[in-house]
Amino acid sequence: MLTATGLVKHYGGVAALDDAGITAESGQVHALVGENGAGKSTLVKIISGAVRPDAGSVELDGHPVRFANTRQASAHGIAIVSQELMTFGDLTVLENLFPFGGPRRFGLVSTRAMERRAAPVLEELGLDVSPHARVETLSLADRQLLEICRALLQDPRVLILDEPTSALPRQAADRLAGTTKRLAERGLAVLYISHFLEEVLRVAQRVTVLRDGRTVLTGEEIEQVGVDSLVTAMLGGAAPSVARAERARRGAASLALTAVGVAGRLRDVSLNASGGEIVGLAGLQGAGHLAVLDVVCGRARPATGSVRLPGGAAPRSPRHAVAAGVAYVSGDRKGRGLMLDQSLWENATAVRRLGLGRDGLMPSRRRMVERTEHLIRRLRIRGGPYDVTAQLSGGNQQKAVLAKWLDADPAVFALDDPTRGVDVGARAEMHEIVRDLANDGKIVLIAATDLTELVDLCDRVLVFQRGRITDEIDGQSLSEQALSLAMNAGFAAPL
Ligand SMILES: Nc1ncnc2c1ncn2[C@@H]1O[C@H](COP(=O)(O)OP(=O)(O)OP(=O)(O)O)[C@@H](O)[C@H]1O
Ligand SMILES: [Mg+2]
Known part of the structure; x- marks a missing residue:
């Protein structure tokens, strides 16, 4: 028709x-x-x-x-x-x-x-x-x-x-x-x-x-x-091969939440994550897992308890958290991740250009374009450094959000649905990059609507219900089914 x-x-x-x-x-x-x-x-x-x-x-x-x-x-x-x-x-x-x-x-x-x-x-x-x-x-x-x-x-x-x-x-x-x-x-x-x-x-x-x-x-x-x-x-040929790489030993850096409460969102949540770890956060909508990311990124202030970033600081505001080495990669690229009217290189180097890069160095424009070219190759972004970001396809925009943070070299990666809209091949590549980050000693916290992403990537997953951690699943027991059961435990069976 x-x-x-x-x-x-x-x-x-x-x-x-x-x-x-x-x-x-x-x-x-x-x-x-x-x-x-x-x-x-x-x-x-x-x-x-x-x-x-x-x-x-x-x-x-x-x-x-x-x-x-x-x-x-x-x-x-x-x-x-x-x-x-x-x-x-x-x-x-x-x-x-x-x-x-x-x-x-x-x-x-x-x-x-x-x-x-x-x-x-x-x-x-x-x-x-x-x-x-x-x-x-x-x-x-x-x-x-x-x-x-x-x-x-x-x-x-x-x-x-x-x-x-x-x-x-x-x-x-x-x-x-x-x-x-x-x-x-x-x-x-x-x-x-x-x-x-x-x-x-x-x-x-x-x-x-x-x-x-x-x-x-x-x-x-x-x-x-x-x-x-x-x-x-x-x-058009070779399918991506996804191997679960051996995990390196834990780094020294650590992130600690102690008895954190946020009005209406989190109650008495404590967690520790060490460098080299990929920790998943799972829950139904409003369960509190995303509030943890907000707290770590300085977008929500705990009413009770405390947060300690690897350097020892507590995140006071989003800007302060970035300066203290926290990256926040969101699937909401339009609302939170990108300046769509600017070029790819401006986005990719935004953290650094805002003076928030941790080494405090502000390289020349030519250097920044070169770094962007490097990131474009690494993430296989289909686009050039001077392309306006709004003109990239959805999945390539999402890769640009990750690129922006890779450039700033943070110690903690807070990922909220980082591969939304990314195709199977590129997703496998982004997963590789996340594993590399952990192997480099970074701390990775990740929430994902697609549970297979958590199962593929995480060393362990914390399950949230009504603002509390109700379960922790790791190793052999980590499966989509186990996560789904834990997330829904105590609620009426879905449909
Ligand atoms: N307005 C535009 N200006 C310039 N280039 C564009 C524009 N819209 C799309 N493109 C380019 O056209 C190509 C196809 O983009 P399109 O958005 O159709 O891809 P897609 O298959 O939907 O990808 P995705 O799975 O990432 O959403 C991309 O290389 C993109 O950068
Ligand atoms: Mg599209």
């Missing part, structure tokens, strides 16, 4: 798309996969009217269409949830849900009518927030669900989801998978972009693979393909 063919899109010298296409059939979920920078977002942005192609065509029910903007596409029944979330923080949930004006009564926008329309959609996706809450108070996961609700409220015939689960915890992701399948059963055509291949296999019937802007696998039945051939098609 919707077909895109022969799409070409160049940005300056970069070919984002070079003969790409995809078909969306009503009643089916069609997955679109590929490495970071392969052109997936560009392809769906063209379909949804956000970007104009240099060549190629989009047809809806056999008629060529050309949308000037997403609003026109929406009027034709095409709704998109884009990868970089587009919520308005200072507006309410309800105002975000009806961007083109909500249902009207007597010519006036009716709040009551909006609430009535929104309620079942929020319920179906399990988004439990007040319609009048300001969106900036919502977690990244809830903002992601909010955008999906907004798309559904447009009653689309074609629904495009660009990395809809990258910030969602397991339960919410499973729930979304269920909803997506039901929508397709009701006759929607769904285009689904994700780096989680098992998720793609569960949700989609068909798959298209993009590599370097070209379709290399077109609309195959997904059951006939399988993960191995998918990965091969994406990477």
Whole structure:
């Protein structure tokens, strides 16, 4: 019912798309996969009217269409949830849900009518927030669900989801998978972009693979393909090998939280982490594991107890924590990680340029560009030092957040979903880098919505419930299932 063919899109010298296409059939979920920078977002942005192609065509029910903007596409029944979330923080949930004006009564926008329309959609996706809450108070996961609700409220015939689960915890992701399948059963055509291949296999019937802007696998039945051939098609050859490297001996540096309490978030939490350790922090939303990162980064002040960073200082503010050697890598790259309007080199060297590098040295611009080039190679970022960061693909932006901190050489890495939206190959590389950091004697604290990430990386994982540490899992017992059980222990079984 919707077909895109022969799409070409160049940005300056970069070919984002070079003969790409995809078909969306009503009643089916069609997955679109590929490495970071392969052109997936560009392809769906063209379909949804956000970007104009240099060549190629989009047809809806056999008629060529050309949308000037997403609003026109929406009027034709095409709704998109884009990868970089587009919520308005200072507006309410309800105002975000009806961007083109909500249902009207007597010519006036009716709040009551909006609430009535929104309620079942929020319920179906399990988004439990007040319609009048300001969106900036919502977690990244809830903002992601909010955008999906907004798309559904447009009653689309074609629904495009660009990395809809990258910030969602397991339960919410499973729930979304269920909803997506039901929508397709009701006759929607769904285009689904994700780096989680098992998720793609569960949700989609068909798959298209993009590599370097070209379709290399077109609309195959997904059951006939399988993960191995998918990965091969994406990477064009060698699949990444991920070995669990031997861990080096512990370094001397240590981080200590003693009986830390933060109003409404943490109660009596004590933990010690030594240099060379990768310590996972797990919990359901609001369990307190993220509050630990906030405390270490100086963004939350303990009301009781104390925090000691490796140098002996207590983090007094985010700026002070950075100067004391704490790096904070967030999956919320738009809100917390990057200056999107600046170049990659400016971002990569930002910590140092703000005078926060621990050695106090401020190298020349040429040196900083060279360091950025080095980081680009190390992290395999697809982009150059002078590229504006907003123009990098989502996964490459995420790598830039890590690059920025690697340049500053901190002693503690506080990672919150550090690989959100990063493709399988690059993710394995980022994991290698995190292990290298630990082997260099750094302390790594990591929270991740994807539990496999914790299992792959951590020496041990602390499990939080209601602001307290309720479990610690390490060694052979560390598995996704064990974590999930510990996180949910004492609560009613999920769904
Ligand atoms: N506005 C833009 N200006 C310049 N280059 C761009 C722009 N948008 C995308 N690109 C480039 O086009 C290429 C494809 O980007 P795209 O965002 O489509 O990738 P993607 O497959 O969605 O990757 P990811 O998995 O990381 O989200 C990248 O090299 C990117 O840097
Ligand atoms: Mg993308």
